[in-house]
Amino acid sequence: MQLFYVVRPGDTLIRIAKRWELPVKSLIAANNLTSPYTISVGQQLSIPPGVNKYRVKSGDSVDRISQTFGVPASLIAETNRLSPPYVLAVGQLLQIPPGVSYYVAQPGDTLSKIANRFNVTTDGQINPGYLQKVNELPSTGINPGMKLVVPYAPTGYPGFLAYTSNRGGQYDIWVYNPRTGENKLLTNGLGDVFSKPVWSPDSNRIAFVGKDRIIYIIYAETGLIAGIDQLEVGVDFSLDWSPDSSSLAYVARGMILLYNATLHEAETIMQSGASDVSWFPSGTELLFQAPDSSGISQLFRSNTYGTAKKQITRNTNGPLHDTHLSPDGTFAFYTTPGASVSIIYTVEIATGAVHEVKGGPNGKNYFPEWSPDSLRIAYSATAFEDRGYFAQIRTVDRQGSEDRIWAISNCFSTPVTWSPDGRRIAYLSGCKEQEFATEMWVIDLGHPVPIRLIEGVNIVSVQWSPTSILDLLKKEFTSEKFGVNFQYPASWQRVNDERYEGDDGFFQISALVGSNSIDRVCHDVAYQKSMPYGSAPQIIKTQNSYEQSCTILPSADQPIEMKGQAAFITEYPSPQTIDGVSYNYFILWADKEHINEISTTIMFLP
Template identity: 55%
Template structure:
């Protein structure tokens, strides 16, 4: 649910953002503000900030806390069901929201207007029904002065986020469905506070170290759970899946263990003192941390037999932690030397060249994780603001350049995780004394924040590496247009060229144009009636053997176009339909499906 702040005399967006512990860019995105300099007194702003879980101290009063956190006394009282005269007890836990939990309807408002303004959208589609359901409205009619609760809409992408939660007798492993927003418990009394869910690359299995240091495997499709080994208390709990998604690498009893989850057989490599084992993408080599003859931490690579051990680094500093190999195997990151000071370094595996990530102002940089493109790193950096610590959610290029703050968390530090397409980062916030109560996701391009989970007790999280689709596909073949491709099962045929479903559509045709693909794409994208909006984006294929482009609509696309995007590709040989020659095939589809559908297009022989 979203919280709102009413603009007062003397306010500015930067002042409001600072007061509520929110980045200015996130505040602007949350309210779809076109001109940041035009702010009206009385205007209501959605505040994408975390709930403060506060433990009452000696001398605290509701009046003091209201001033400290910049909210009204009534807001704190209502959130915590306090009765006048609002007496507090030392040790009492309070939830302090960033504003009031409702939007007051203004003259001219409709559910559509409200949903658009406050980003109540899933896959780019406005979801007024979510507002209607949350407020139990019998119809879409609303009146001025009405108070409406405004939800955060599910992102709508296929995939899951596995996380560790202490709810209902945990810690245990839970699953958040990114498409539907539904949470599901996977284990019962098997987890521990150190449990971190680790997905296999095909998202078919989750490994974690649970209660009594036992390693468990969850088989995602069946829900079956198996225990495979037990580690020593306080040891290295790093788990890493092989590229073929079958074998789990970890360290135990002074050895590297390679456990095959299909055959349930294991191999043991004698590599004393090793930790942080990672697979190279070729599936034939391992990377790990171990000390050299001088007792200094170094990174090594070796074959699966333990032979051909090669030292990669020439480290002269402290121990290496959180060692993680990039997906392409070209770079490896690590943190050093410890907890109070934690710096991030990246090493080029082939040359040993080292890059330093400057990080945040306190030199407390934690939980670095690679994007699947092997170019970007997300991490949490602790910052002291006033008398309180908070975390900056940051992204940086592997060479330490282009370091940017994407969002803020009120936790001292938070694990972070990339979405499969590297478009979003999920992280934790709403921290109290012991745990985080909220899970958020930030859109890297649009800077828009979505609260995924609220009022929970979360310690760790990881997004599924692949976008797991919960639908099968059907096949479209046209002898007229000489093409074949796949589309979501369940979409219904409208005519020979068009199919529609509840969540999208596609339509096909052929066009004639010059041999210059760029010119053809520009003509389609910039038509006089602007079917793709005033500023469509044209993306040319990166495959030199395929002459094609994608046309993605801009935000001001007419609503009646239903998020239409286009894919244009040149025929290998021009086709003839009813005596007319065409040299390009064109596919129209909603922007959420255009890439997936167009990636399966094949021309008939």
């Protein structure tokens, strides 16, 4: 729920933002204020999460602190469990909430107006129904003076967020769906507190190092999980997928390993001391950290055979950590020298030129992540040491310029992750006494108001899927009658033995008796007198020698009642007998958006 501050005489947006160390633009976005951003006494403002701690100084009292921050003394006392006469000790750390957990309805307010003003939106549309549901209102009508909880609605953002949590009693990999607000468990007892989910570029696989340091791969289309290797204690746990999503690079036993998750075999490169392996976009070269001949940490590139090795950096200082190549392969970043002091640097791959990211005030800059377009880095910068530590969510360009603070987490540090379109950043917060995060948040850089996605469960890592996938898991369809097996979106429901439907599509199967010419069969199906595929359907033949098949795509004038139906026709390996009749072709109908996705998974039963 959002917290609300009541504007008092002398307040300005800048002064209010400064009290909780907030970016002013975040405060503006949280309330959808318009230029010239005028506020009035008595106005209620939603206050995003900020630095809500204050260290007591000599001469302080609850009343004086209340006046400084503009919040009721009773609220400060209640939040910190203080009892009259509210005696404070110098150096005591108090939590100062920016306001109360409800909004008081004003004359002229409606649920729609409140939802619009305070960003209760889903997929860009206001969601007054969610406001009504959370407040358990019998109707949409509200009266002045009503106290309303203003929630954070499911955002409707694309993709899925994979995260590690013990919300089920043990550490596992979960996924959060921003469109629905639903959480789904992917593993069962395989994770650990150090597990970090790593999506493949096509979002079809997730790799992680789990319990007993075993590397697992989750095949998202089927839900199957494979353990592929076991790492030693204390080694580099970083994983990186190849650009084509087929192979996973990691370091084990003094070697760089490239594991092909389709063929289930690995290639090895002997490289002592290597860590943080990244793939170049070509898929034929690797970037990694390793010691030079003098034992000093450097960045190198080589081909996937381990030859043509070339040193990129000329480092003379401490070890290079957290190395990762930009998606376009032109820059890399690393942190150095360690954990207590961590400075981010970027290096130009072509020239070796190094740029320092100045970062936060304490020299504690963690979890750098490249934006999808390779132009920016998001990272966590620890700050406000005197108030118990908070993390600033920052971005900077790849040459260390245009550093900007977007949001505040109350954790010492937090992982950050970009949305598939590069418009948003997700991060963790909700730390208590520097323990694990218990909340997941997201901020839209175009409208920078933090929105809470998850609360009340321990979360240790998070990564957004690289693509805007709509369905994470697929189900398998098997028909003994038609002798076929394939995958389809998990949300679709059975209509009958041959047809399944969902909100976004459908499939139906049958068999055909036809001539020995696949071209003739495809033409006859596409150009029926009733024109089910329109007047000018497109026939696409499969271009290989071991499969005789075609795909029929409808033209723009296809009848609307056909619901975008397309077709895939393929020849059976041997004729299929169904109810005493021998059929030599299998046909799949599906909406044109799913026809290729489904047809590429077809397998005939033995």
